[in-house]
Amino acid sequence: MTGTPARPPFIGWLPYIVAATFFMEYLDTTVIATALPQMARSFHVGPNSLSLGMTAYMLALAIFIPVSGWVADRCGSRTVFFSAIGVFTVASVLCGMSQNVAEFTAARLLQGIGGAMMVPVGRLIVVRSTEKSRLMQAISTITWPAIIAPVVGPPVGGFITTYANWRWIFLLNVPFGIAVMAAVVALVPNLRGSERRPLDLLGLLLSGATLTSILYGAELASQPGENPWIAGAFVAAGLVIGYVAFRHAQHHPHPLIDVSTLRIPTFSVTVVTGSFTRIGIGAVPYLMPLLFQIGFGLSAFKSGLLLLASALGNLGMKALTTRILQRFGFRMVSIVDVAVAGVFTIACGLLTPESPLAWVLIVVFVYGVARSMQFSTLATLAYADVAQPQMSAASTLWSAAAQMTIGLGIAFGAVALRGAAVFNGEASGHVFTLDDFRLAFLGAGLLTLASMWGYWQLAHDAGQSVGGGSRRQDAS
Numbered sequence: 371m372t373g374t375p376a377r378p379p380f381i382g383w384l385p386y387i388v389a390a391t392f393f394m395e396y397l398d399t400t401v402i403a404t405a406l407p408q409m410a411r412s413f414h415v416g417p418n419s420l421s422l423g424m425t426a427y428m429l430a431l432a433i434f435i436p437v438s439g440w441v442a443d444r445c446g447s448r449t450v451f452f453s454a455i456g457v458f459t460v461a462s463v464l465c466g467m468s469q470n471v472a473e474f475t476a477a478r479l480l481q482g483i484g485g486a487m488m489v490p491v492g493r494l495i496v497v498r499s500t501e502k503s504r505l506m507q508a509i510s511t512i513t514w515p516a517i518i519a520p521v522v523g524p525p526v527g528g529f530i531t532t533y534a535n536w537r538w539i540f541l542l543n544v545p546f547g548i549a550v551m552a553a554v555v556a557l558v559p560n561l562r563g564s565e566r567r568p569l570d571l572l573g574l575l576l577s578g579a580t581l582t583s584i585l586y587g588a589e590l591a592s593q594p595g596e597n598p599w600i601a602g603a604f605v606a607a608g609l610v611i612g613y614v615a616f617r618h619a620q621h622h623p624h625p626l627i628d629v630s631t632l633r634i635p636t637f638s639v640t641v642v643t644g645s646f647t648r649i650g651i652g653a654v655p656y657l658m659p660l661l662f663q664i665g666f667g668l669s670a671f672k673s674g675l676l677l678l679a680s681a682l683g684n685l686g687m688k689a690l691t692t693r694i695l696q697r698f699g700f701r702m703v704s705i706v707d708v709a710v711a712g713v714f715t716i717a718c719g720l721l722t723p724e725s726p727l728a729w730v731l732i733v734v735f736v737y738g739v740a741r742s743m744q745f746s747t748l749a750t751l752a753y754a755d756v757a758q759p760q761m762s763a764a765s766t767l768w769s770a771a772a773q774m775t776i777g778l779g780i781a782f783g784a785v786a787l788r789g790a791a792v793f794n795g796e797a798s799g800h801v802f803t804l805d806d807f808r809l810a811f812l813g814a815g816l817l818t819l820a821s822m823w824g825y826w827q828l829a830h831d832a833g834q835s836v837g838g839g840s841r842r843q844d845a846s
Contacts, residue, residue, distance in 0.1 A: 384499055385511035387553045388492035391455055392512060394546055395485045396519035398462070398539070399427075401527030405536040412536070413471050423471065423478040428589075430482025431773050432581030436627055437574055438490040439766035440567065447498070448560035451491045452551055458484030459547030466540035490769030497753045498561050498761050509750040510691050514742075518684050525674025573626035576615035581774055583608030588781035591788075627770065628763030631756065636700075636832050637764055640752040643824025645775045647748070650818030651711055651741050652779020657787065657814065658718060658734070661807045666723045679731045683738025691746045700751045700833035704825035707747065711740035712819035719811025722804060754833040782817070786810040 402424070442450045461481035468474035493512060500508040530538050587604025590596045619625035632638045658680075662673035695703055714737045721730055756764045790809035791802055 383553070383557055385496055385508040387550060387557060388496050389512045389515055390546065390550050390553075391451075391458075391488050391492050393515035393519060394458065394543055394550075395489055396515050397523055397526070398481075398543060399519070399523075401523040401530070401539050405527050405531045405539055408531045408536045409474075413469075413474070415471055423475045426475045426479040427482040427485075428585050428777055429582055430479050431486045432585055433574075433578040434483050434486035435490055435581075435770045435773055436577040436766060437569075438487050438769065439494065439762040440569060440626060441487065442491045442494055443562055443762050444566065446560040446562050447491055447495045448554060448558045450487055451495060451558060452554045454484050454487035454491060455547055455551050455554065456484075457481075458488055459543055459551075460484075462540040462543035462547070466537040489773070490765055493769065494762060494765040495558060495561065497756075497765060498758070499559060505753060506692050506695060506750045509753070510688060510746050513746050513749045514684070514688050518681055522678070522681050525677060528674055567624040570622055570624060570626035573615065573618055573622060576611060576618055577627055577770070580608050580612040580615050581770065583611060585774060585777050585781075588778050588785070591781065591785045627767050628760065629767070631760055631764045631767055634755050634764075635827075635829065636751050636754045637756055637768075639824050639828060640748045641768060641771045643821050644748040644752075645771055645778075646821040646824075647708055647711075647744060647818055648772065648775040649779045649782050650715065650814045650816075650821065651744065652776060653783030653786065653814040654715055654718060654737060654741075654811075656780045656783035657807065657810055660787070660802070661718070661721070661811075664802050665804045665807050676730065676734060679734040680738030680741070683735040683740075684742040687739045687742035688746070691743060694743070695747065695750070695833070699830065700747060700754075701825065701828040701830055703743065704747055704751075704828065705822055707740055707743045708818060708822050708825060710736065711744055712815045712822075714740060714815075715818055716812055716815035719808040719815075751833045783810060783814060786813040789813075 438450070458481055461477050461484055464477035465474060465481060468477055496508050496512055497505065527539060530536065583604050585608075587601045587606075587608060590604060591598055591601035615627075616629055619627055619629045632641065655677075658677060659673050662668045662676055666673075668676070698706075714733055717733045718737060721733060752768050753761070753764065787802060787806055787810040790806040790813075793809065794803065794805050
């Protein structure tokens with residue numbers, strides 16, 4: 371890095387500042403699902419008409435996340451981070467003030483641009499400003515919003531839309547955004563890349579087309595009324611374009627997404643194997659509320675209260691994550707935890723309305739514990755062996771993979787549920803039974819368990835540079 375400025379005296383606050391922006395982005399993404407019916411009534415349209423706004427947001431993320439690292443290197447991380455928070459906050463106001471679907475879609479597109487720059491650049495600031503010995507704790511701090519928000523989002527959204535107005539979901543971002551922007555000005559260093567790389571325009575187009583095609587195809591496949599062959603064609607096209615983008619990045623002197631970081635074993639496993647893990651585990655926050663509401667016949671609010679057990683598991687695990695990784699190491703923790711996550715994902719599908727409440731809470735709680743541990747492990751291990759000059763490239767690739775797998779996790783849950791319904795004889799795929807949920811959870815759990823193979827290939831001392839297991843223990 372060139373011209374690295376002196377660190378602010380309160381550099382320890384950086385992970386908390388970045389975590390606050392992550393929470394804004396992830397909570398905003400999850401709470402909107404429960405508000406869709408009320409929003410549709412406000413716009414005098416059907417709920418499905420609002421899917422365009424959801425799609426616009428995801429497309430903005432897909433297009434602009436890959437370029438976030440280049441922009442941060444060129445303009446300075448603080449400048450880009452501050453601007454992204456501002457754009458996201460203003461777009462939130464516009465979403466809350468929208469009077470029709472067109473206005474809402476445009477506002478969500480702008481919000482997606484802000485989110486695409488805010489999340490990866492925030493993570494980049496933390497990994498660039500934190501010593502390797504303290505990186506585990508810093509990453510643990512900034513990952514909790516991604517773990518907690520999908521769980522607390524539905525009950526929060528349900529409470530706001532039931533007792534207030536859906537517009538407050540977006541307007542509540544304003545005070546948070548202003549407060550975080552003030553903290554960014556005071557505490558965040560304006561770091562830049564070590565060289566001024568030219569923009570890889572072709573790489574930007576290829577990466578954007580890849581992510582857009584895969585995400586759109588997955589979303590299409592999850593809709594009962596859509597042709598699955600067309601959805602599959604979009605996914606296949608995305609994979610083909612992705613291969614072309616990969617080959618382009620290998621031969622370009624200044625690629626937008628530097629795939630050479632995948633040669634680092636600890637980083638590669640968190641991107642490749644970790645993607646399958648995140649898709650499997652990420653299907654549960656979509657399936658579980660539906661199980662409680664459709665399968666159990668509970669109200670949205672009561673369903674949200676049950677999901678708080680998962681949130682408690684997430685939060686409770688955060689205090690122990692660092693000590694567990696230091697004691698047992700990344701490899702052992704990854705293998706054991708992904709096994710627990712897979713088994714308890716399957717167990718979620720075995721719950722019935724007659725299951726004792728205590729057992730339901732235990733299953734949901736343990737799933738939350740495993741989810742928290744695995745996501746924190748992946749996020750920390752990713753940067754264990756990445757050199758400072760490669761931090762920007764690694765952060766960009768990680769952010770693109772993480773964002774895509776968040777969307778694919780939801781889509782996988784929807785596709786698995788739709789497929790289970792068809793398999794069980796409900797040809798339309800619109801009506802779901804407990805048997806359908808059982809098969810959908812089974813599919814998510816098996817995918818999670820299958821990813822164990824990748825963690826098994828890790829070296830026993832993987833992640834040692836960031837405190838993953840002691841040398842004395844490894845030697846013994």
